Structures are given as C-alpha cells and as structure tokens.
Amino acid sequence: MKLPQGAKSELTFVGSLFALGLLVFWDTARSEVPAFNLTVSPKVFPFAIALILMGLCALLFIRIIRGDIATPEGLEPGDPIEKSDYKTFSIVLASLFAYLLLIERAGFVIAALVTFFGITVAFGNKRHGRSILFGAIFIVLIYISFTKFLHVSLPAGILKGIL
Amino acid sequence: MSSFHSLLDGFASALTLSNLGFGLLGTFLGTLVGVLPGIGPALAIALLLPITYTVSPASALIMFAAIYYGAMYGGSTTSILLNTPGESGSVMTALEGNKMARNGRAGAALATAAIGSFVAGTIATAILAFTAPSIADLAIKVGAADYVALMLVAFTTVSSLLGSSQIRGFISLAVGLVLGLVGADLQSGLARLTFGNQSAVEGIETVPVIVAIFALGEALYIASRFKEEGWKILPMKGKALMTRDDWKRSWMPWLRGTAIGFPLGVIPAGGSEVPTFLSYAVEKNLTKHPEEFGHGAIEGVAGPEAANNANAAGALVPLLALGLPTSATAAVILVAFQTYQIQPGPTLFLTNGALIWTLIASLFIGNTLLLVLNLPLVRVWVQLLKVPRPYLFAGITIFALLGSYALNTSTFDVQVAIAIGIVGFLFRRYGMPITPLILGLILGPNLELQFRRALQISAGDYGTLYATPLSKVLYLVLIVVILGPSLWGLRKKIANRKGHVSK
Numbered sequence: 001m002k003l004p005q006g007a008k009s010e011l012t013f014v015g016s017l018f019a020l021g022l023l024v025f026w027d028t029a030r031s032e033v034p035a036f037n038l039t040v041s042p043k044v045f046p047f048a049i050a051l052i053l054m055g056l057c058a059l060l061f062i063r064i065i066r067g068d069i070a071t072p073e074g075l076e077p078g079d080p081i082e083k084s085d086y087k088t089f090s091i092v093l094a095s096l097f098a099y100l101l102l103i104e105r106a107g108f109v110i111a112a113l114v115t116f117f118g119i120t121v122a123f124g125n126k127r128h129g130r131s132i133l134f135g136a137i138f139i140v141l142i143y144i145s146f147t148k149f150l151h152v153s154l155p156a157g158i159l160k161g162i163l
Numbered sequence: 164m165s166s167f168h169s170l171l172d173g174f175a176s177a178l179t180l181s182n183l184g185f186g187l188l189g190t191f192l193g194t195l196v197g198v199l200p201g202i203g204p205a206l207a208i209a210l211l212l213p214i215t216y217t218v219s220p221a222s223a224l225i226m227f228a229a230i231y232y233g234a235m236y237g238g239s240t241t242s243i244l245l246n247t248p249g250e251s252g253s254v255m256t257a258l259e260g261n262k263m264a265r266n267g268r269a270g271a272a273l274a275t276a277a278i279g280s281f282v283a284g285t286i287a288t289a290i291l292a293f294t295a296p297s298i299a300d301l302a303i304k305v306g307a308a309d310y311v312a313l314m315l316v317a318f319t320t321v322s323s324l325l326g327s328s329q330i331r332g333f334i335s336l337a338v339g340l341v342l343g344l345v346g347a348d349l350q351s352g353l354a355r356l357t358f359g360n361q362s363a364v365e366g367i368e369t370v371p372v373i374v375a376i377f378a379l380g381e382a383l384y385i386a387s388r389f390k391e392e393g394w395k396i397l398p399m400k401g402k403a404l405m406t407r408d409d410w411k412r413s414w415m416p417w418l419r420g421t422a423i424g425f426p427l428g429v430i431p432a433g434g435s436e437v438p439t440f441l442s443y444a445v446e447k448n449l450t451k452h453p454e455e456f457g458h459g460a461i462e463g464v465a466g467p468e469a470a471n472n473a474n475a476a477g478a479l480v481p482l483l484a485l486g487l488p489t490s491a492t493a494a495v496i497l498v499a500f501q502t503y504q505i506q507p508g509p510t511l512f513l514t515n516g517a518l519i520w521t522l523i524a525s526l527f528i529g530n531t532l533l534l535v536l537n538l539p540l541v542r543v544w545v546q547l548l549k550v551p552r553p554y555l556f557a558g559i560t561i562f563a564l565l566g567s568y569a570l571n572t573s574t575f576d577v578q579v580a581i582a583i584g585i586v587g588f589l590f591r592r593y594g595m596p597i598t599p600l601i602l603g604l605i606l607g608p609n610l611e612l613q614f615r616r617a618l619q620i621s622a623g624d625y626g627t628l629y630a631t632p633l634s635k636v637l638y639l640v641l642i643v644v645i646l647g648p649s650l651w652g653l654r655k656k657i658a659n660r661k662g663h664v665s666k
Contacts, residue, residue, distance in 0.1 A: 011167075013589055013593050014593075017338065021337075027355070027358070031353060031355070033308060033351060033353055034352060034353060037352060038350060038615075039615065039619045039622070040614065040618050042350065042351045042353045042625075043353075045344065046355055051343065052337070053334065053340075053341065054339060056333050059330060068593070071594045073384065073590075073592075084388065085386070091386070092382055092386045092560075094584070096379065096584065097581065100574060100577045102492075103568055104574060106592070109567075112565070113559075115560060116557045117557075117562060120553035120554060121553075122303055123385075123553035123556055125551070125554075131554070135557065138558060138560065142561065146565070150213070150216070150217055150218075151216075152216070153571075153572060154565070154568070155567070
C-alpha cells in the first residue's frame, strides 16, 4: 500500500506521542504509592491520561494512513507541503542552546547577544555588523530596565563591574 | 446598588497615577502585540509575568487586562492594511477590511473597527460589572463534582472548536495534561514523571511552557518554512474617519456583534474565532448590500470587530466567577492571579473585592484610552511593521529566554523552554492547535484536585460525579460538543473561511 505524501513524517511524530503515553504508563506502573489511605490513588490520573493519549494517537495513526494528512499552520488543506529547511532550523536551535550554555557562565548580555545574532543570521540578515550593534544596544537596554527598574535579577557574568 | 458603589470605588483606585500609568503601558503594549503578526496577547502577558514579583497585584492585573483589550484593537489594523490577521480574533476582519483598504477606504475600515471595539468593549464590560457578582453568588453552590464536569466541558469545547481537526485538538490537550502531571503529587508526595531530576519535582512551570510554545515554536517554524522578505502594507489615504452612511451601516452590526461575542465568551467556546465567524455570517445574511460582501462591505468589519472585543470581556466572567479560563489569554491571566496567591472563583468578590472592582473600572478606562490612542496614531503603529523580520524574531526570542530564566533564575526552566519550543514547532508543522495544550497544563492539576475532593466527600462512590442537576446538564453538553462538529460541519466552514483570508 502506498502512503500519501508527507504521511511518513507525520506517522513518526504521532508515533513519538504514542511513545510518550507509553512512558507515562510505564513510569506510573513502576512507582510505589506511599502507604497511607487515599480515596483516589495518585496513579489514577496518570493511567487515564496515558491511556487516552495512546488511544487518540492510535486513532490518528489509522486516519493518517487513510489519507487525513495534517495541514501545517499557515497553509490551506491541499496545498503542497514543501520540505522543512533544516539548515535554518538548526541555526535557530543552536542559538537557543548557546543561550542555555552561556547564561550562567558568561552572563545575560553575552548569552543574549550570541542568540540574537544567530537568529538574525537564520532569518537571512546579511549585515552582520549592524545586527550585532543593534542587538547590543537592545540587550543592554533590556538588561538595565529589568535589573534596575523591575528588580528582576539577571546574571552579569563576565561583564560584572562594567554594567 | 452595591455593585455600583463598589465600581465607583474601583474607579477611584484605578485613576491613581501609577495605576493609570500601568494601564496606559498595557494599552500601548497590547496594541503593539496585536499589530505584530505572530505575537498575541497570551504570549505578551506570559513574557511579562516576571514583573508580578515586584509590582502590586492591582497594577499588574490592570496592565494585563489592558494588553488583552489592546491586542483586539491592534489586530484589526494588521488585518485591514496587511491582510495578515495579527491574532486569531481578527481573521474575519481581514475578509472585508482588506478589500476596503484596496478600494482606498482604509480609513473608514479602521474607524469602524476601533469605534466598534470601543462600543462593544464598553457595553460588554458594563454587563460584566453587573452580572459577574451574581454569577459568583450562584457559583458558590457549585460543588467539586460540578467543577469536574465544567472543566471537562471547557477542555472538550476548546479542543474540538479550534483548528481544523478535532482529534488533533484532543491529542494536544492530552500532551498538556501529561506536562501538568510532572512533579510531586500534592496529596501523597509521590514523584510523578520526574525520572530522578530534582528540579522536576517542583513541577513544570507554566511560564516557560507558554512563552516557549508561542515564541520559540514560532521562531523555529517560520525559520524552517517561509523565506519571504517583508510584509506588503497597503497605503492609507486620508484620516480614519467615517461618513454619515458608514455610521448608519455600522451601528447595528456593532450591537449585534456585541450580542454574539459576549455570551460566547462566557461559555467555553474556544476563544474569539467562533463568535467573529458567526457575526460575519449574520451580517452577510442581514445586509442590505449583499453585492458588496466580498468586495469591502463595512458591516463585515464592524460586526466581527465588535464581537471579538465583547468576547474578550465575556471570557473574564468565568475566569473571575469560577476560576475557569476559556481562552489561552484568560489562562495566562489565571496564572498571574495565582502568583499573587489569589484564587479566582466564587469567593473572589468577597476576599478581593476592591482588587476586582479596580480591575473592572480599569477596563472602562483602558477602552477609552485605546480609542484615543488608536485612531490618531494608526500611522505610528503601521511603522512598526517596517521592523525587519530577523530583528523582530530575534527580539521576541530574547524576551522569551529572559522570561524563562528570570522566573526562578534556573537553567532547568530554560531547558524546558527549549524542549517545549521544539514541541511547538512540531505542533505547527503537523497542524495541532496549541491552546488545548496550555489549558491542559494549567487546568489539569486543578481537575485532579476537584476530582479527588468530590470522591473524598462521597467516600469513593463514583456516582457522585453526575449526581447534581448541573453536572447532568454539563455531561449532556459534552456529548453534543463531541459529536456535534461532525454532524453540522461548522468547523469545516470556518476552515474554508480562513482559507480565503490568507490568499
């Protein structure tokens, strides 16, 4: 049987959600409830949610095979679905991870600037000098207004003393 | 009479300099996020949740409510001049509004949208002020089992009315419920789905999830798909004014839009998409100028724009009186209440009466500010759309990451945010609506709590869940909602309408 175009990747996605349900089920089954008397065990909800999630995924799985392919956001039903551009996707994702790695080591300003720059590159900005300059001004302004005026604490990192 | 007095007191405290300042800031930010496609009021409020640690509850809630209303105004501008709805409540506005702009009538379209929003917002807020306390009085009698039924109805309607596929909505809801499970169970202390991670025992914070699923998910999705340059903005000639004839054709649609929008906000109908669609359909049937529909009929702008503002006010009724959010934005406002240890619900008017009346008074003030801000300044808002997209998305991402980290100054929340960002990307790619996930995450733990409470009272007898008349009615509604869409195909129609817009 030939699958409709785009079905394979969606089946993988729905399959992974099914696996999530399985994970919830397994984790609930192996956990031990503390031994005191409860009318409703803390396992009831996780079991129910896991079963519902797996059931729905199985149902959707069948529907996809029968041709009910998802319409990506922003497209019309029946529009050709072009392949995702995983190069730009990876640049954005890498920029997010850069923030995660740098925020406590280098401080908010540096971490945010790296992320800012990475995302402008992913979105096709060619004027790199300008994007770093704008980004730096924007981020320093945010840093000052959040730490000084809203009293939200953000790590100064290696720029401690300068800002 | 006491409602009226409390409202006057509310005006007195809403008009203090600092509260007025926060209201003004909120209207400004709300219009901003409404104008910019891709960011909605739910995301804007979620990004600002960290300020709840330093700002007083009244000021923060005034600002959040102003953002909610402001986004409804701003969304119409983008729909009319750009044909890209700024948020989901403005999808219908784009149909006729953009055609009007093409015919050189952008000014009239913007004016009927803004004035209609003002009229609807004011009427609806007045209804809110005078009905919410009595609804809260009734709601005191609502028991735990009724709450279980109410939440199940809210889940079901939101999941099946949004998006084009009912089953995908339900899967989104289930994933949200799974996220809500993570952490130590409140009653027994049992660690669920933590896999030995200490940070996870505290549970997953809602702020990083909301922020990431909107902002990071959108950034990843847009980066992987659309390679277009900028937006094509239609020029706006003259001032935002309406002719005598425009007024004559607009006032009835405004009132009808209000009448449709408000009640559909009170019941969980899944946000502003359904009421705006219904309002558009009604105006199309009642118009004396059917030949103009599809080519720029002013009724088609006036009705839906009034409906979406009235809908926003209506959604505040179940939020304040029952603690039950019926849209993503209302859900985020609920989180804001909870960070102040205030639980919206039947007793809210007794325990925090002054706060709520200040909030309601500020809605009237905010609405007036928005009308004053929007009409003369519409050109300024349009300039915002000239910010290049790389900068726009980079800026939003920075705010999102900042918000996730600042909440607990913990990198665990940033990890959660990135993971959820990827989930947001996948949901967009595979056509799953996002609001059900957010509702599941926020209301899931609440549902479990009420469920257990009901069964504790009945000593484990499951019959208690459908013993009251209210719960019986609600389960009937539930069945209709689940089976309904496939019977009358309403969602199909909405999907088709949306189709026309983005072409």
